[in-house]
Amino acid sequence: MRSWITGTLALAATVMAATMMTGMATAQELIVEKKVFELPSFTTQSGRTLKQVRVGWESYGTLNADKSNAILICHFFSGNSHAAGKYAAADALPGYWDAIIGPGKAIDTTKYFVIASDTLVNLSTGDPNTTTTGPASTNPDTGKPYGLDFPVVTIRDFVEVQKALVESLGIRKLALVAGPSMGSLQTFEWAASHPDMVAKAMPVIGAAEAGAMLIGWLDVWAAPILVDANWNNGDYYGKTPPLAGLAKALTAVTLHANHQDWAEATFGRRPAKEGEDPGKTLAGKFQVQGVLDTAGAARAKTSDANHFLYLVKANQLFVAGGTSLADGMKKIKAPMLYITQPKDLVFTADAVERTLKAAKDAGRDITHVTISGTRGHLDGVVSMKQAEGAIRAFLEK
Numbered sequence: 001m002r003s004w005i006t007g008t009l010a011l012a013a014t015v016m017a018a019t020m021m022t023g024m025a026t027a028q029e030l031i032v033e034k035k036v037f038e039l040p041s042f043t044t045q046s047g048r049t050l051k052q053v054r055v056g057w058e059s060y061g062t063l064n065a066d067k068s069n070a071i072l073i074c075h076f077f078s079g080n081s082h083a084a085g086k087y088a089a090a091d092a093l094p095g096y097w098d099a100i101i102g103p104g105k106a107i108d109t110t111k112y113f114v115i116a117s118d119t120l121v122n123l124s125t126g127d128p129n130t131t132t133t134g135p136a137s138t139n140p141d142t143g144k145p146y147g148l149d150f151p152v153v154t155i156r157d158f159v160e161v162q163k164a165l166v167e168s169l170g171i172r173k174l175a176l177v178a179g180p181s182m183g184s185l186q187t188f189e190w191a192a193s194h195p196d197m198v199a200k201a202m203p204v205i206g207a208a209e210a211g212a213m214l215i216g217w218l219d220v221w222a223a224p225i226l227v228d229a230n231w232n233n234g235d236y237y238g239k240t241p242p243l244a245g246l247a248k249a250l251t252a253v254t255l256h257a258n259h260q261d262w263a264e265a266t267f268g269r270r271p272a273k274e275g276e277d278p279g280k281t282l283a284g285k286f287q288v289q290g291v292l293d294t295a296g297a298a299r300a301k302t303s304d305a306n307h308f309l310y311l312v313k314a315n316q317l318f319v320a321g322g323t324s325l326a327d328g329m330k331k332i333k334a335p336m337l338y339i340t341q342p343k344d345l346v347f348t349a350d351a352v353e354r355t356l357k358a359a360k361d362a363g364r365d366i367t368h369v370t371i372s373g374t375r376g377h378l379d380g381v382v383s384m385k386q387a388e389g390a391i392r393a394f395l396e397k
Contacts, residue, residue: 029085029086029089029094030060030084030085030086030094030098030101030102030103030109031085031086031087031088031089032058032059032060032082032084032085032086032087032095033058033087034056034057034058034081034082034087034129034131035056035057035058035059036054036055036056036057036131037054037055037056037057037117037164037165037168038052038053038054039052039053039054039161039164040052041053042160042161042164044151044152044153044154044157045153045154045156045157045160045322046151046152046153048151050133050151051140051141052133052140053120053133053161054131054132054133055117055118055119055120055122055131055132055133055161055165056080056081056117056118056129056130056131056132057081057115057116057117057118057165058081058082058083058085058115058116058117059113059114059115059116060083060084060085060101060102060109060113060114061109061110061111061112061113061114062113063113063169063171064113067169067170067171067172068173068175069111069112069113069175070112070113070114070115070166070169070171070173070174070175071107071112071113071114071115071174071175071176071177071178072114072115072116072162072166072174072176072177072178072190073097073101073114073115073116073178073179073183074116074119074158074162074177074178074179074182074183074184074186074187074190075096075116075118075119075179075180075182075183076096076179076180076181076182076183076381077123077181077182077253077311077315078123078124078250078253078299078303079096079183080118080122080124080127080129080130081116081117081118081130082095082096082116082129083095083096083097083098083101083114083116084097084098084101084102084109084114084116085098085101085102087129095116096180096381097180097381097384099384099385099388100384100385100387100388100391101114105388106387106388106389106391106392106395107176107178107391107395112175112176115165115166115169117161117162117165118130118131118132119132119158119161119182119186120132120133120134120153120157120158120161121133121134121135121150121153121307121310121311121314122134122307123303123304123307123308123311124302124303125302125303125304125307126301126302126303126304127302132307134146134150134304134306134307134310135147135148135150135234135304135306135307135310136237136304136306136307137150144237145237147234147235147237147306148233148234148235148306150306150310152310152313152314152317153310153313153314154314154317154318154322155182155185155186155189155314155315155317155318156189156193156322157314158186158189158314159186159189159190159193159194162186162190163194163197166197172197173196173197173198173199174190174197174198174199175199175200175395176198176199176200176201176202176395177190177191177198177200177201177202177334178201178202178203178204179202179203179204180204180205180206180380180381180384181204181205181206181346181347181377181380181381182206182311182315183203183204183206184203184204184205184206184207184347185203185206185207185210185315185318185320187201187202187203187204187206188201188203188206188208188320188328188332189318189320189321191320191331191332191333191334191336192208192320192321192322192328192329192331192332193321193322193331195331195332195333195334196333198333198334199334200334200335200336200337200394200395201332201334201335201336201337202336202337202338202339202391202394203336203338203339204338204339204340204380204384204387205339205340205341205344205346205347205377205379205380205381206347207347207351207352207354207355208319208320208325208328208329208354208355208358208359209318209319209320209324209325209328209354209355210315210316210317210318210319211350211351211354213348213351214315214316214346214347214351215316217256217346218312218315218316219312219316220252221249221252221253221256221308221312222249222308222309222312223249224244224245224246224247224248224249224252225242225245225246225249225305225308225309226245226309227245228242228244228245228246228305229242230242230243230244230245231245231305234306234309236305241304241305242305243297243300243301245305246296246300246303246304246305246308247293247296247297247299247300248293248296249296249305249308250295250296250299250300250303250308251292251293251295251296254292254295254296255292256345256346256377257345257346257376257377257378258345258375258376258377258378259343259345259374259375259376259377259378261343261374261375261376262374262375262376262378263288265374266288267286267287267288267291268287269286270286270287271284271285271286271287272284272285272286272287272289272290272291273290320332325354325355325358326358326361326362328358329358329359329361329362329364330362332359332362332364334365335365335366335367335394335397336359336364336365336366336367337366337367337369337390337391337394338352338355338356338359338366338367338368338369339369339370339371339380339384339387339390340352340368340369340370340371340380341370341371341372341373341375341376341377341379341380341383342370342372343372343373343376343379344376344377344379344380345376345377346376346377347377352368356368367390367394369387369390371383371384371386371387372386373386
């Protein structure tokens, strides 16, 4: 379903591989079913109304009689709703947070009913286990793909679609909202925009606003697509897609979502091909270049360039509560467990400190926990077992 390498904001398969390598899989596997939720119409924050909005979703555990045990998990930039378990016993790898979601785990599915959904403009339009509405979708009014006629959407729009899904199940309050990276943005947004629906919040490897540096980096991620002639100002459906630009965009994101400790330990200065000096020709590559390029090209085949650009825009626009960092924090009522990685190169230590200061200035109940590892940002997915004790204590408090 996914290619070899990922960042929390890029390629989801390495997350799965690392899960296996770090011993996160258990003998008791959850077997889950992917479902589809549809809204006949949905009005975006921009005021544009979309027809037949569809997103995929899955759940783990059982909803109790008074519907008070529901937890919502929000996914990262390049992820989807597959947060835990497997679709079939023969699947090689489980969902990305399988280390902490399941029977007897930190988010115990014998106690909680856990929901996860695909976002609007999900990246993985070529993945049969992803359902999303975005630029690649057919506009019911024209019978053609939306392309750039699709409205700009925000993290708040992602949350509002999730809210409609949650309410369709008769759930009026969530015991917890949580998620890594872009999932943390959605978590902060839930807590600020619907404070009475969120009992507790657990944002992981994120921040409560996109600062100037992140906005700039997101622009760098998008740049290879925009200069690919096949992008054609977003009009490439039925034509040659901008796979080269998209592959390079995914390569950039993957590298950014990792850390130099991982890069040095994994690749060092080894050549892409043993015995071939990268300095002999301009096209000569080091191993790190070759691996990242191969992985980016593989992931591009199941992804959509316009969806990537719309996700970039949604992340750039993000401020929890839609106003300012300070005002957004004042709206939050839920206690928060904030989990970060000090070596994160995407949501840096400075961004984390700004979020913590805003929370404390607003008098919020926030507990800050850090995790370690060589992956940087990506540790918020592959190293989450470290936070198991903190998560259990937070849920039981």
